Amino acid sequence: MKKISIFSISIILLVILIYVFARPRPDIISVNLVSETNEITYSDSESVQIFEDAIRTVKKVRGSVDVGPPNYQMTVTYADSKVVEYSLYMDFKTKNGFLIKQSNSEKMLDLKDHNSEELADLLSKGNKE
Template sequence: MKKKIIYMISMIVLVTVIIVMMILPKREIVSVSLFSDTATITYTDAESLQIIGDAIRTVKKVPGAVDVGPPSYRMTVTYEDSEAVQYSVYMDFQTKNGFLIKDSNSERMLDLRKKNSEELADLLAK
């Protein structure tokens, strides 16, 4: 009896999560601006925004606080509702490994997944 109840509750929760994920719209990025000591880059094309959006959506939060030096880039991501979110981008262009730090939570490192880090490094190196 208990197993059936647990199974039913689990199914209800799973179905609810799936429905909510389908209903909630993804926030669309309309532009990304990156600033460094030597360059300012703004992306508005669909392919570049997709690469950057995928990188942001798939980060892995690293536990603990970080203390790092100056970033490779400062990045402003602007969404369709005009909200702007600021990140620091740390990228090693030789190994194509990188991570982000969101300004609103500057002690938390957001590790880029390997594929996304490589794509972002290639995009920024153009």
């Protein structure tokens, strides 16, 4: 009887893990950035992939934050018509950045170094054009 219980719990946990890691994630179809001086929309697959990777791999920072105005207000539109808004903070000298989700404005989402560098490079190109 004990073996059946352990087996059942193991199967349930396995199904949950498969669901969490294998569930389809909605694709981003566009990212709109608005700064004090510029507005740009990214919808090409290469740029969208950079944003998608950056958002998917953020590290949540413990505690609350109180920061100044962001470099950009970012609106992310998903294929399932869901829209999520973020404040994007980017230091273009160090290529470090973080996001704050509008729906949870006290939590900072730190961008991983590699993603932050790619995003800073992409935004630098967009500002020159």
